[in-house]
Amino acid sequence: MTLNGGAPTLDEVAKLAGVSKATASRAINGGSKVSARAQTAVDNAVRELGYTPNAAARSLVTRRTGSVALIVPESDERIFSDPFFARMLHLVARTLREHDLQLVLLIAQPGDEAERLLRYLRGRYVDGAIVASHHREDRLAEHLSDLGLPCVFIGRPWIGAERVAYVDSDNAGAAAQAVRVLLEGGRRRIATIAGPPDMRAGHDRLRGWRDELAAAGLETGLVAHGDFTEDSGVQACAALLDAAGPGGIDGIFAASDLMAQGAIRELARRGLRVPEDVALVGYDDLGVAERTDPPLTTLRNPIASMVVEAIRLLTESIDQGGGGGPRRVVFVPELVRRASA
Amino acid sequence: MTLNGGAPTLDEVAKLAGVSKATASRAINGGSKVSARAQTAVDNAVRELGYTPNAAARSLVTRRTGSVALIVPESDERIFSDPFFARMLHLVARTLREHDLQLVLLIAQPGDEAERLLRYLRGRYVDGAIVASHHREDRLAEHLSDLGLPCVFIGRPWIGAERVAYVDSDNAGAAAQAVRVLLEGGRRRIATIAGPPDMRAGHDRLRGWRDELAAAGLETGLVAHGDFTEDSGVQACAALLDAAGPGGIDGIFAASDLMAQGAIRELARRGLRVPEDVALVGYDDLGVAERTDPPLTTLRNPIASMVVEAIRLLTESIDQGGGGGPRRVVFVPELVRRASA
DNA sequence: CTGAAAGCGCTTACAG
DNA sequence: CTGAAAGCGCTTACAG
Numbered sequence: 001m002t003l004n005g006g007a008p009t010l011d012e013v014a015k016l017a018g019v020s021k022a023t024a025s026r027a028i029n030g031g032s033k034v035s036a037r038a039q040t041a042v043d044n045a046v047r048e049l050g051y052t053p054n055a056a057a058r059s060l061v062t063r064r065t066g067s068v069a070l071i072v073p074e075s076d077e078r079i080f081s082d083p084f085f086a087r088m089l090h091l092v093a094r095t096l097r098e099h100d101l102q103l104v105l106l107i108a109q110p111g112d113e114a115e116r117l118l119r120y121l122r123g124r125y126v127d128g129a130i131v132a133s134h135h136r137e138d139r140l141a142e143h144l145s146d147l148g149l150p151c152v153f154i155g156r157p158w159i160g161a162e163r164v165a166y167v168d169s170d171n172a173g174a175a176a177q178a179v180r181v182l183l184e185g186g187r188r189r190i191a192t193i194a195g196p197p198d199m200r201a202g203h204d205r206l207r208g209w210r211d212e213l214a215a216a217g218l219e220t221g222l223v224a225h226g227d228f229t230e231d232s233g234v235q236a237c238a239a240l241l242d243a244a245g246p247g248g249i250d251g252i253f254a255a256s257d258l259m260a261q262g263a264i265r266e267l268a269r270r271g272l273r274v275p276e277d278v279a280l281v282g283y284d285d286l287g288v289a290e291r292t293d294p295p296l297t298t299l300r301n302p303i304a305s306m307v308v309e310a311i312r313l314l315t316e317s318i319d320q321g322g323g324g325g326p327r328r329v330v331f332v333p334e335l336v337r338r339a340s341a
Numbered sequence: 342m343t344l345n346g347g348a349p350t351l352d353e354v355a356k357l358a359g360v361s362k363a364t365a366s367r368a369i370n371g372g373s374k375v376s377a378r379a380q381t382a383v384d385n386a387v388r389e390l391g392y393t394p395n396a397a398a399r400s401l402v403t404r405r406t407g408s409v410a411l412i413v414p415e416s417d418e419r420i421f422s423d424p425f426f427a428r429m430l431h432l433v434a435r436t437l438r439e440h441d442l443q444l445v446l447l448i449a450q451p452g453d454e455a456e457r458l459l460r461y462l463r464g465r466y467v468d469g470a471i472v473a474s475h476h477r478e479d480r481l482a483e484h485l486s487d488l489g490l491p492c493v494f495i496g497r498p499w500i501g502a503e504r505v506a507y508v509d510s511d512n513a514g515a516a517a518q519a520v521r522v523l524l525e526g527g528r529r530r531i532a533t534i535a536g537p538p539d540m541r542a543g544h545d546r547l548r549g550w551r552d553e554l555a556a557a558g559l560e561t562g563l564v565a566h567g568d569f570t571e572d573s574g575v576q577a578c579a580a581l582l583d584a585a586g587p588g589g590i591d592g593i594f595a596a597s598d599l600m601a602q603g604a605i606r607e608l609a610r611r612g613l614r615v616p617e618d619v620a621l622v623g624y625d626d627l628g629v630a631e632r633t634d635p636p637l638t639t640l641r642n643p644i645a646s647m648v649v650e651a652i653r654l655l656t657e658s659i660d661q662g663g664g665g666g667p668r669r670v671v672f673v674p675e676l677v678r679r680a681s682a
Numbered sequence: 683c684t685g686a687a688a689g690c691g692c693t694t695a696c697a698g
Numbered sequence: 699c700t701g702a703a704a705g706c707g708c709t710t711a712c713a714g
Contacts, residue, residue: 006489007463007465009691009692010691010692010693011691011692019700019701020700020701020702021691021692021693021701021702022693022694022700022701022702022703023699023700023701025692025693025694026693026694026699026700029693033699033700034699034700035699035700038699038700050463052460052463052464053464053691053692054401054464054465054690054691054692055397055464055465055466056396056397056398056400056401056406056465056690056691056692057397057401057690057691057692057693057706058691058692058693059397059692059706060395060397060398060401060690060691060692060693060705060706060707060708061691061692061693061694061705061706062692062693062706063706065397067445067466080421080422080426080427080428080430080431081421081422081423081424081427081428082422083422085421086421086422086427087421087422089421090421093446093448097448097450097457102445102447102461102466103445103446103447103448104408104443104444104445104446105434105444105445105446106443106444107434107438107444109438116438119393120443122348122391122393123393123394123395123396124348124395124396124397125396125408125443148347231632291572350707350708351707351708351709352707352708360684360685361684361685361686362685362686362707362708362709363684363685363686363687363709363710364683364684364685366708366709366710367683367684367709367710370709374683374684375683375684376683376684379683379684394707394708395706395707395708397706397707397708398690398706398707398708398709399707399708399709400690400708401689401690401691401692401706401707401708401709402689402690402707402708402709402710403690403708403709404690
């Protein structure tokens with residue numbers, strides 16, 4: 001057991017290979033300007049010793065860590081079981097791996113004013129950050145912009161959007177499209193089960209629904225809020241039905257497929273048929289939409305495109321040292337027609 | 342913009358505070374043996390400059406990174422939406438934070454023979470690792486043991502368990518208890534919806550069910566496998582019912598609440614009542630068990646205890662430099678009686 | 683309590 | 699193509 005905990009060092013590799021540390025280092029990184037003979041000697045020494053470069057020492061001089069942070073808000077623990085988040089986490093991990101980058105998961109605490117988070121980021125543990133779905137009052141965009149750390153938001157931030165790069169999807173436009181599907185189906189009493197108003201997706205989808213209905217000269221008061229979960233969809237649907245009054249409801253746009261699924265359950269419980277009595281359009285298309293009964297007409301959330309693009313923008317920014325100003329890309333969700341509307 | 346990318350350095354702090362780097366360093370870390378005067382001067386300089394120590398430089402000498410890896414198997418992307426995993430991830434993140442440790446999420450690729458993973462770990466990016474639910478053929482325990490990196494497995498590893506520390510829960514014992522509940526309720530034709538046989542929890546719960554039934558002199562052939570999801574529970578339950586033959590089935594032990602929920606759906610579809618016609622015991626108690634209709638009698642998975650204990654063992658091992666041999670702790674799941682059995 | 687100095691393990695001009 | 703040397707930004711004996 002040597003001083004460094006037993007891990008072999010570049011010096012030992014160089015010695016065993018009979019070359020200098022400089023040559024050993026070059027052979028290990030890319031191998032440009034290294035003779036075949038030296039390369040082989042170093043390769044063998046590396047293998048024999050089981051050598052791996054010390055990350056701290058390396059990044060102290062290269063100013064690269066090979067790691068990228070994914071920042072998610074704490075909010076509540078259900079975040080991880082939310083299908084949207086689960087999918088995104090998986091996609092981020094996979095895409096990062098293709099870029100040979102390591103994922104560091106950072107959970108933003110609402111309490112500590114992001115101090116802890118910023119300290120970590122300032123310490124240069126990571127080369128850049130991806131920020132996923134944050135809440136209305138977050139000032140993360142400003143803080144990250146001040147920091148000068150390359151970062152890309154997934155979902156346009158509420159505050160400071162002009163100072164950072166982001167990818168987003170056209171939530172409002174997609175919601176409007178959902179309403180048009182309902183209208184074309186002859187529906188006139190169209191309600192919505194909206195998401196949390198302090199989240200971008202919740203807010204923008206509600207806005208799209210309202211604007212489109214208003215443009216058609218129809219009532220825009222049939223709103224109930226959920227939190228994207230199935231249970232909340234049941235509650236919201238019940239509230240809507242109870243409050244609808246004489247005219248009733250003949251169409252619903254739910255801001256998530258999970259909430260739409262809850263709505264189906266509540267409608268069934270009351271003996272209402274989908275789509276005959278109430279037509280239903282969901283949002284996300286991450287798997288559940290095809291398994292409900294009836295299968296959901298929905299808007300496909302372009303998560304994969306957003307994640308891939310976000311990471312492309314991020315690596316670009318990392319490689320260029322952050323020049324060129326923040327970039328934006330907005331994807332358009334695709335309508336998927338099934339049986340519910 | 343200075344050479345180091347604009348980030349202030351300890352040298353600048355020291356200069357501004359009018360002290361040496363050594364004193365500045367001491368003031369920043371704990372502050373023992375530092376005069377009140379020097380401490381204040383350094384504190385002010387740190388604040389004025391917005392200084393945060395460079396992580397790489399610091400860990401190069403301290404040999405600590407302040408980060409811990411959570412290693413999860415890739416398997417399939419649904420892993421993140423699995424309630425057990427979501428809960429565990431959340432608990433790990435929270436508990437680590439209490440220890441002032443940062444979570445680095447590592448997703449083990451089945452393809453690359455763990456080479457990539459081991460390279461990362463060997464690079465000393467992290468001080469230790471927590472390994473969550475891995476598959477039968479993984480040789481991770483041996484590899485990590487060879488590495489000498491402090492680590493704790495959550496769930497006893499299939500291979501190399503004698504070489505590493507782990508926490509586990511008594512899955513077999515809990516399954517046996519589930520069977521006893523069914524037996525005490527007068528059930529004699531007891532089936533099981535088992536989990537994946539290549540996962541610890543799946544394997545051990547099946548074993549507990551079988552042993553207890555065998556001890557009672559009853560049939561142990563009524564087995565169908567699922568993957569812990571609700572849909573798979575529906576399928577498995579249907580298969581069981583179809584295959585049961587003349588005697589039928591009057592009790593089911595499902596290895597997850599989600600699969601139990603699927604079973605309830607399938608039983609209802611066939612007009613069978615729970616618990617009157619078929620008594621049902623689930624496993625996990627992570628939320629869904631109280632929301633099914635009827636609410637599930639189940640075994641409470643002691644995830645929180647396991648995570649807390651795993652991190653305690655890990656930090657102990659990190660602090661002691663790995664002396665003392667691997668430790669083990671096994672928790673006993675608690676029976677939660679509700680209406681389904 | 684304080685500072686000068688060594689050293690953590692690497693990479694990278696620089697000169698050859 | 700190769701090696702000696704400097705330096706990345708910190709911490710920590712050591713001597714005072």
